[in-house]
Amino acid sequence: MDALLLAVLALMIIFLVLQNRRRKKDVEAMQNTLEVGVQVILHAGIKGKVLSVSEDELEIESGKGTKLRVLRGAVGKVLPAEEK
Numbered sequence: 001m002d003a004l005l006l007a008v009l010a011l012m013i014i015f016l017v018l019q020n021r022r023r024k025k026d027v028e029a030m031q032n033t034l035e036v037g038v039q040v041i042l043h044a045g046i047k048g049k050v051l052s053v054s055e056d057e058l059e060i061e062s063g064k065g066t067k068l069r070v071l072r073g074a075v076g077k078v079l080p081a082e083e084k
Contacts, residue, residue, distance in 0.1 A: 031072050034058060039079040042070060047079075 034040070034053055040060060041047050048060035048068065058075070060068050 030078055031075060033078055034072065034075065040075045041077045041079065042074045043076040044074070 034050060036050055036053060038050050039047065040050060040058075042060075046060075046062050046068070048062035050058055051061050051067065052059040056072055058070055058072060060070060062068055
């Protein structure tokens with residue numbers, strides 16, 4: 001009985017670790033697609049268009065000419081072309 005409980009617990013831990021690795025890989029892939037002109041949504045809910053990209057920062061235009069300088073990690077989602 002104890003062995004079965006430990007086996008289930010070990011499987012759950014392995015599943016969580018694998019899921020976390022996959023999520024991290026997906027985020028890195030999304031951040032590598034950032035380029036000038038794409039529409040993004042930040043984790044704070046701000047929507048904008050990428051104006052420039054550097055190694056660890058982006059400059060986005062949000063609203064009526066408002067420019068923001070944000071870290072790449074702040075990007076929550078890259079919008080496909082049809083959602084612009």
